Amino acid sequence: MEPLTNRSVIKEIMERNGFTFSKALGQNFIVNPSVCPRIAEQGGASPERGVIEIGAGVGVLTAELARRAKKVVCIEIDSRLLPILDETLAEFDNIKIINEDVLKVNLPQLIQQEFSGMEVVVCANLPYYITSPILMALLEQRLPIRSITVMVQKEAAQRICAKPGSRQAGAITAAVHYYSTPQMLFPVSRGSFLPAPDVDSAVIRLDVNQKPPVEVRDEKLFFTVVRGAFGQRRKTILNTLSSALAMEKEKVRELLEKAGVRENARAEELTLEDFAALANCLWDFREQR
Known part of the structure; x- marks a missing residue:
């Protein structure tokens, strides 16, 4: 079979199977022949791994x-692709497709x-619209996996891999760094896809942590504090947490002082340790009531 990165080959296969791209599913297929081998290599695919x-x-x-x-299990939501995959992957006997x-x-x-x-690793070219839900679903379940290597929108990649406490950081930054150690692998231009999206992409790898880098008394409370802090990122941490936690500002001010966090700081200025300290102080406060 001709290379699947050949645009004319892809178009011919699609036409023969009556397939059209779905905007709702965010479908952009890779046509740059150098990208997928790099994802597979840097994503940790090897003879002893699934x-x-x-x-x-x-x-x-x-x-x-x-x-x-050793084995690949692919989870593909679009049933229209199944007959195409039967054709394009016919030479392999170590692939299982799950239509889900x-x-x-x-x-x-x-x-x-x-x-x-x-050992198991995850690799994916993720649709932009569902990047965060999929990453968090994979991480929150604490699956027995070594790493997650994904291609995502470049801006999302930069936010995910940003250092907590830096200007680019967001709630997803804190969450990902809690569960894993992320790193930027390489950029992918918009011209590498069919159809070409409006933005560039990047490939990142999240090496899953054996244990979180910070200790928290209640994970749910920790993430409540993180989401609350970034809910109105232009406001100070005093105002955002007071609103998100439905607490009087004076009580929040006490928590911030106890945690060693400036009340006029903004969410992106807080490190993972700051969020952990805040969540733990809040836990102590609620336990004492």
Whole structure:
């Protein structure tokens, strides 16, 4: 078969199967031949490992993963792609396609059933509109996986990989750094896709932490504080937390002082340690009531 990164090949396969791109699913297929081999290599696909891929497209990345990994399980939501994948991935016997929404799949069960005795990594070219929900679903479940390597919108990649306490940081930054150690791998231009999106992309890898870098007494409360702090990022931490936690400003001021956080600081100025200290002080306060 001709290379799946050849635009004319992709278009011919699509036309033959009556397939059209879905804007609702954020479909942009990779046509730059150098991208997928790099994702597979830097994403950790190897002969002793299993790979979960999210979204197959026409199978460009899937094929590169299958050439390197022991087994690939691809979760693809669009049933229209199944006959295309049967054709484009016919040479491989180590690929399983699951026609499901990844947010509805029982991933712990899938890993146990499909990857017994294997280390597991995740690789994906994620639709821009659902990047954060998928990443958080993967991280929050504390799956037995080594890493998550994804291609996302460049701006999202920069925010995810930003250092907590820096100007680019957001709630997703704190959350990702709590569960993993993220790093930027390489940029991908918009011309690398069919159809070309309006923005550039980047590939990042999240190496999953064995334990969080900060200790918190209540994780749910920790993330409540993080989300509350970034809810109105132009306001000071005193005002945002007072509003988000429905607490009097004087009480919040006491918490901030106890946690060693300036009341006029803004959310992006706070480190992961600051958020942990705040959440722990809030936990102590509620326990004492």
